[in-house]
Amino acid sequence: MEEFEPKIVAFCCHFCAYSAADLAGSMRLQYAPNIRIVEMPCSGTIDHRVLLKALEDGADGVFVAGCMEGDCHFLKGNYRAKRRVSHVKDLLRAIGLEPERLEMYNLSAAMGPRFAEIANEMTARVKGLGPSPFRKQTGGDA
Amino acid sequence: MIVAEQKPLAEIAGMIGDCRKVLFAGCAGCVTVCLSGGEKETEVMATALRMKRQLEGNPLETVTYTATRQCDPEYVDAMADVVKGVDAVVSLACGVGPQYLAARYPDLWVIPAQNTTFAGGSKEHGVWEEFCGLCGQCVLHLTGGICPVIRCSKSILNGPCGGSQYGKCEIGKDVECAWHLIYERLKRLDRLDLMRQYREPKDWSKARDGGPRKVTREDVMIG
Numbered sequence: 001m002e003e004f005e006p007k008i009v010a011f012c013c014h015f016c017a018y019s020a021a022d023l024a025g026s027m028r029l030q031y032a033p034n035i036r037i038v039e040m041p042c043s044g045t046i047d048h049r050v051l052l053k054a055l056e057d058g059a060d061g062v063f064v065a066g067c068m069e070g071d072c073h074f075l076k077g078n079y080r081a082k083r084r085v086s087h088v089k090d091l092l093r094a095i096g097l098e099p100e101r102l103e104m105y106n107l108s109a110a111m112g113p114r115f116a117e118i119a120n121e122m123t124a125r126v127k128g129l130g131p132s133p134f135r136k137q138t139g140g141d142a
Numbered sequence: 143m144i145v146a147e148q149k150p151l152a153e154i155a156g157m158i159g160d161c162r163k164v165l166f167a168g169c170a171g172c173v174t175v176c177l178s179g180g181e182k183e184t185e186v187m188a189t190a191l192r193m194k195r196q197l198e199g200n201p202l203e204t205v206t207y208t209a210t211r212q213c214d215p216e217y218v219d220a221m222a223d224v225v226k227g228v229d230a231v232v233s234l235a236c237g238v239g240p241q242y243l244a245a246r247y248p249d250l251w252v253i254p255a256q257n258t259t260f261a262g263g264s265k266e267h268g269v270w271e272e273f274c275g276l277c278g279q280c281v282l283h284l285t286g287g288i289c290p291v292i293r294c295s296k297s298i299l300n301g302p303c304g305g306s307q308y309g310k311c312e313i314g315k316d317v318e319c320a321w322h323l324i325y326e327r328l329k330r331l332d333r334l335d336l337m338r339q340y341r342e343p344k345d346w347s348k349a350r351d352g353g354p355r356k357v358t359r360e361d362v363m364i365g
Contacts, residue, residue: 049182052189056196091186094151095194133197 006060006126007135010035010119011050013043015073016109017065023112031116032123043067043104044077051088051102058136061126063103065118071108078106098129143172143263144236145270146179146256148187154232155194157253161202161229164191166255167221167243168208169235176270179234179256181208187234187255212239218246225250260292278348278355284336286327293320299344301337 043066066078174180275292302321305312
């Protein structure tokens with residue numbers, strides 16, 4: 001049987017995680033190819049609905065990556081993202097989906113290796129959980 | 143505004159357990175301002191319950207709609223199309239909304255998604271407190287702008303009870319003694335004489351004790 005390759009959506013802040021992913025690429029770092037990056041102007045712009053929708057539409061895992069605590073470009077966006085992620089995790093628990101499929105990370109634009117580590121860490125975690133029950137039965141690897 | 147809190151998701155799921163298609167009806171009035179039943183909260187609730195039912199192998203079809211206000215007949219009338227073909231409607235309005243929907247659409251099964259809590263205001267983003275007891279006969283001009291009916295735990299109207307300490311109510315150290323606040327404010331305004339005045343007993347028939355209330359304004363009636 002073919003090994004399960006999760007699809008993970010990463011909502012990345014333009015000022016940190018997105019740049020860190022760019023740096024990871026420039027540094028030629030190898031990391032799991034399961035991550036689909038969505039660039040955000042700030043992690044604080046993340047919305048409960050978007051996180052739920054990504055999971056409902058079949059993402060096996062979702063993470064939000066914002067600046068280090070205290071270093072948000074917009075001062076408090078990453079703290080807001082953290083609270084929203086925590087609330088959506090509670091919702092997932094209430095509906096019976098593993099809250100571990102969703103996570104919040106903090107890193108800076110200089111942390112390319114850390115981005116690669118997070119990508120690997122999240123991929124390993126979601127592989128452990130198995131495919132999402134919402135995973136579409138058809139379709140390619142988009 | 144009217145402040146309401148969503149019922150637990152499991153409780154709402156239980157109430158729509160045998161439904162196949164449900165309308166989630168938000169309200170753009172008070173519950174939008176207190177972040178419990180506006181457009182966003184309506185979509186989050188519908189999505190979460192749709193996902194829950196999918197996981198249980200009992201799919202749920204959802205429709206979402208947010209009325210300008212569920213406490214005005216014209217906006218409830220405008221929902222005639224969206225209520226068609228649903229097994230139930232879950233109203234995210236305060237307790238008024240489900241009743242307006244039930245009255246306007248007699249054959250519709252209506253479910254409240256909220257526990258309507260109080261008339262109050264926000265202290266900071268995400269924190270709301272009760273400020274008005276809806277007693278029907280306001281006394282704020284006599285009490286320095288602090289309502290003894292609702293902010294005093296015992297609704298005492300003629301002074302503190304003796305159970306307060308250091309300005310806090312005896313029911314909890316986070317609760318201000320309303321009469322302490324009233325005294326301090328009247329003192330600051332040099333109006334402590336108001337506390338010494340004799341007052342007739344309050345007419346509680348104007349409050350809920352007199353039965354359901356109704357306000358009629360003939361000057362603004364149409365037709």
